[in-house]
Amino acid sequence: MTLSESSSVNHYNELVNQVYRNELFELVAVALQSQTAARQIKWRYAAGNQNEKFRKIVLRSGMGIAGLVIRTGKPFWCDRLNVYQLRDAMYTPIAKCESLTGAAAVPIMSPATRLVDGVLLAGFRNGQPVSNKTVQALSQYLLP
Amino acid sequence: MLATKDWLGQYFDHSTDAIFIFKDDALLVQNQMAKELEQELKVDPMYLLQVADTSVKQKYSQTNGCFNCIIQNKMTNLSVPLTLADDSTHPLHYFMVYSILDKTAHLFSITLKSRGTINRMDQLAQQRKLTRYVNRAHELERKRISADLHDSIAQGIYSAIIGIRRLRNADLSTEQLTALSNVIENQLDDTLKEVKGMALDIRPSVLDNFGLLPALKVLANRLEENSGITIEVAGKADTSVLSEDVQSVLYRIAQEAINNALKHANASEITVLLVNHQHFIILEIIDDGDGFDVPSHQSFNGRSLGLLNMSERVKALNGTFNIKSKLHDGTTVTAKFPVADLGRKQHV
Structure with a gap:
């Protein structure tokens, strides 16, 4: 691990914990693109998780709310995540693993390349609605 | 009168x-x-x-x-x-x-x-339902492939084309050029992944080139990445002597059973076992999920004929198909096929 990678580890780990502490979300997670040739995007950090299943998930561009964030670089949110099944376009694996009912996801942009580098996702299990305001609140944490 | x-x-x-x-x-x-x-x-x-x-x-x-x-x-x-x-x-x-x-x-x-006649009539009615289901499933599959091609592959290529058009813009600085070419590369990379994934869903070439066990491993890996659920594939089987039909059916059963477990069972671990004995080959898909009451799912439930279809496909090739499940106690799906040549080959 290089020095810059190690500092990013601390940074995102801290970010996840900070959002979890300050807001009412039941799960907060960050997915990042790996720098290896496969360039897989996986969930690296989570707070409030029920299990470790999320670590196995590889995000698919365009699939589910996190995938849509990666494809478009724009925030997404959804209140009915629990109705989607494997093979549905809006099926979001982490929502199923973590029994989320609603979640919002915002892109993490790399300042150097101005590309989507990852996703910050936060959600609820108790049916509490998410909205544009949730997205705005989340985006605040990513401001430089 | x-x-x-x-x-x-x-x-x-x-x-x-x-x-x-x-x-x-x-x-x-x-x-x-x-x-x-x-x-x-x-x-x-x-x-x-x-x-x-x-x-x-x-x-x-x-x-x-x-x-x-x-x-x-x-x-x-x-x-x-x-x-x-x-x-x-x-x-x-x-x-x-x-x-x-x-x-x-x-x-x-x-x-x-x-009662024989009545049973026979019931069987015929069941068969007709199955044919209708298979036809509908065919159409649905085509619809899904078409939607995938249109929504993800075509969109990805279209975005890349737009990106390349922007590259022609002479006013871009070197830094902007690098950023833009990175975007295009990413888009094409995503599209390539989608195409490969689709090809795998439709018909895995691994199955034809490397055999059933590697194909099951690739399938398990892909579904594991897509769901977060641990899917283990274990086994020792020489599948090269199996007919292509039997291999396809075994692969589809594993696919359907894993999909079912992921969709309905809330499993946290799924194990796929493929073992051959001297005169038969056996495939087991075991999950530790919620389980269900088998008899109430054996006939047509109005939505899907998944179990019946699996069973019919196995029976058509002289195999046996079995589902063992109890509420809150996981599910085991088993398919077994007799193989005449397997033993002979081992003895030689």
């Missing part, structure tokens, strides 16, 4: 059900089928009468507590399951229907309907 009587007589005689008509306790008339039954199986009409009589008495008995039950007293017929020739190797199962034709004249009929 006379002609009608003739037709009725013909219908009565040629009916596939055996019909006896009694007045009081004497046999009045019987059709051809009834005569054959009486001769060949030595069925005494008086015995049938007794069976009917006891059933009637049972139903209308005062001790049954329902003597004045309005609905039951209005019932003019009664059916009793009956097995004839039950000491032979092929017992015949019938439904005996007792119906009153004229209450005051004490006229009634006993009809024996073969």
Whole structure:
């Protein structure tokens, strides 16, 4: 691990914990693109998780709310995540693993390349609605 | 009028059900089928009468507590399951229907309907449902592929084209150029992944080139990444001697069973086992999920025929298919095929 990678580890780990502490979300997670040739995007950090299943998930561009964030670089949110099944376009694996009912996801942009580098996702299990305001609140944490 | 009587007589005689008509306790008339039954199986009409009589008495008995039950007293017929020739190797199962034709004249009929025919009709109906389901599944699959091609592949390529057009813009700085070419590369990379994923979903080339076990491993890996659920593939099997049909069916069963477990079972671990023995090969998909009540899912539930379809595909190739499941106790799906050549090859 290089020095810059190690500092990013601390940074995102801290970010996840900070959002979890300050807001009412039941799960907060960050997915990042790996720098290896496969360039897989996986969930690296989570707070409030029920299990470790999320670590196995590889995000698919365009699939589910996190995938849509990666494809478009724009925030997404959804209140009915629990109705989607494997093979549905809006099926979001982490929502199923973590029994989320609603979640919002915002892109993490790399300042150097101005590309989507990852996703910050936060959600609820108790049916509490998410909205544009949730997205705005989340985006605040990513401001430089 | 006379002609009608003739037709009725013909219908009565040629009916596939055996019909006896009694007045009081004497046999009045019987059709051809009834005569054959009486001769060949030595069925005494008086015995049938007794069976009917006891059933009637049972139903209308005062001790049954329902003597004045309005609905039951209005019932003019009664059916009793009956097995004839039950000491032979092929017992015949019938439904005996007792119906009153004229209450005051004490006229009634006993009809024996073969349960074999009824079962056969049920089977045919089931088969038709299955054919309809398979056709619908085909169409749905095509619809899904078409939607995937349109929504993800075409969109990805289109975005890349737009990006390349922007590259022609002369005003871009070196830094902007690098950023933009990175975007385009990412888009094409995503599209490539989608194309590969789709090809794998439709028909895995690994199955044709490397065999069943590697194909199952690739499948498990892909579904694991897509769901977060641990899917282990273990086994020791030489599948090169299996016919392509058997390999495909085994692969599809594993796919369907894993998908079912992911969709409905809330499993946290799924294990796929493929083992060959000297004369058979066996595939097991075991999950530790919620489990379900198997009998209530065996027939058509109005939405999907997944289990029935799996079972039919296995049976069509002389295999056996089994699902063991209990509520809150996981599910095990097993498919087993006899293989003649496997042993021979091992001995050589």
